[in-house]
Amino acid sequence: MFRPVLAKMLPYTPGEQPAPGKCVKLNTNENPYPPPPAVIDAICSAAKGPLNRYPDPMANSFRIAAANALGLPGPEWILAGNGSDDILTILVRGFVGEGQRLRLPYPSYILYRTLADIQGAAWEQVPFQDGWKLPAAFGEADDDVRLVFLPNPNSPSGTIVSPAEVAKIAESLSCPLVVDEAYADFADTNCLDLVQKNDRIMVTRTLSKSYGLAGMRFGFLVAQPQVISELSKIKDSYNCDALAIAAATAAMGCSEWLAEICIKMNATRDRMATKLAEIGFDVTPSHANFVWCQHPTADHKAIYEFLKSNQILVRYMDFPTWGDGLRISVGTDDQIDACLMMIERAL
Ligand SMILES: *Cc1c(COP(=O)(O)O)cnc(C)c1O
Numbered sequence: 001m002f003r004p005v006l007a008k009m010l011p012y013t014p015g016e017q018p019a020p021g022k023c024v025k026l027n028t029n030e031n032p033y034p035p036p037p038a039v040i041d042a043i044c045s046a047a048k049g050p051l052n053r054y055p056d057p058m059a060n061s062f063r064i065a066a067a068n069a070l071g072l073p074g075p076e077w078i079l080a081g082n083g084s085d086d087i088l089t090i091l092v093r094g095f096v097g098e099g100q101r102l103r104l105p106y107p108s109y110i111l112y113r114t115l116a117d118i119q120g121a122a123w124e125q126v127p128f129q130d131g132w133k134l135p136a137a138f139g140e141a142d143d144d145v146r147l148v149f150l151p152n153p154n155s156p157s158g159t160i161v162s163p164a165e166v167a168k169i170a171e172s173l174s175c176p177l178v179v180d181e182a183y184a185d186f187a188d189t190n191c192l193d194l195v196q197k198n199d200r201i202m203v204t205r206t207l208s209k210s211y212g213l214a215g216m217r218f219g220f221l222v223a224q225p226q227v228i229s230e231l232s233k234i235k236d237s238y239n240c241d242a243l244a245i246a247a248a249t250a251a252m253g254c255s256e257w258l259a260e261i262c263i264k265m266n267a268t269r270d271r272m273a274t275k276l277a278e279i280g281f282d283v284t285p286s287h288a289n290f291v292w293c294q295h296p297t298a299d300h301k302a303i304y305e306f307l308k309s310n311q312i313l314v315r316y317m318d319f320p321t322w323g324d325g326l327r328i329s330v331g332t333d334d335q336i337d338a339c340l341m342m343i344e345r346a347l
Pocket of ligand 1: 082083084085109151154155180182205206207208214217218219330
């Protein structure tokens with residue numbers, strides 16, 4: 001019954017989502033803290049609003065608020081999505097045809113490959129060099145490559161490529177470059193300014209990580225207005241629901257809350273990284289709300305299993321030809337202390 005590409009395709013496996021309250025959850029880079037109170041209020045008011053009516057197809061209240069918060073020229077620079085995964089899907093459908101190719105660094109976000117597979121497109125992975133540097137091949141022009149994804153900061157490493165280097169890569173490519181900034185709120189730099197200088201640079205953002213709204217599903221794209229209007233032909237007519245639009249619009253007004261939560265989480269992250277190094281891990285310096293660590297001798301899978309049997313969930317990741325390790329999300333200080341204690345016990 002199905003298109004042949006489905007038979008060949010491996011499904012994307014999201015991080016485990018156990019029943020709430022049962023465990024210390026450090027496996028999917030969610031915010032351990034609740035979203036800003038103004039967001040909860042906005043959701044409650046929206047729930048009393050006219051839910052019998054369809055939502056605004058373009059989520060204009062959100063676009064106006066986001067353009068303001070990010071210092072963009074106007075709402076026409078923004079496309080709202082049902083999570084940034086929705087935006088990534090729209091981008092792949094917009095730029096990569098059957099038989100064409102998508103490029104991504106390796107190791108990075110595996111979902112890009114799944115999106116190419118669904119499209120009947122191919123993907124090529126360009127391995128990071130030592131120290132998570134991108135090789136020149138990542139920016140090489142190639143007529144078959146129609147879209148390049150760069151998670152920045154990257155997952156699982158938490159490393160970041162400077163805006164200057166991103167601009168250079170975009171200039172050498174012959175296709176659009178999408179900078180997936182799911183974790184940019186935790187970093188010191190981002191590529192929003194580049195979007196205004198180059199219509200082939202696009203930035204995706206999500207409210208799932210820094211804003212503590214993974215359960216609401218809201219993300220967005222920043223690109224030049226002509227790109228946004230072309231891509232909006234592809235999206236589902238009502239891709240964002242009324243409650244999510246209300247939540248996301250309110251969230252854009254919470255810049256002080258955001259700054260504070262990021263400072264707090266980055267402090268917890270740095271403390272966790274220091275301690276992991278003390279107990280023998282190679283820790284990659286992170287600009288995101290998680291830490292990638294590898295132990296020179298211990299069995300990462302066994303540590304993951306031991307933690308799990310003690311109700312602490314981290315992400316064990318194995319990248320064929322590259323290696324494996326643990327990606328640990330930033331939790332509350334108490335959660336990180338519990339996790340570190342259990343890791344020491346595992347060792
Ligand atoms: C979490 C994550 C996303 C997905 O964000 P949603 O808005 O929850 O769909 C996208 N890209 C990267 C690199 C991520 O880690």
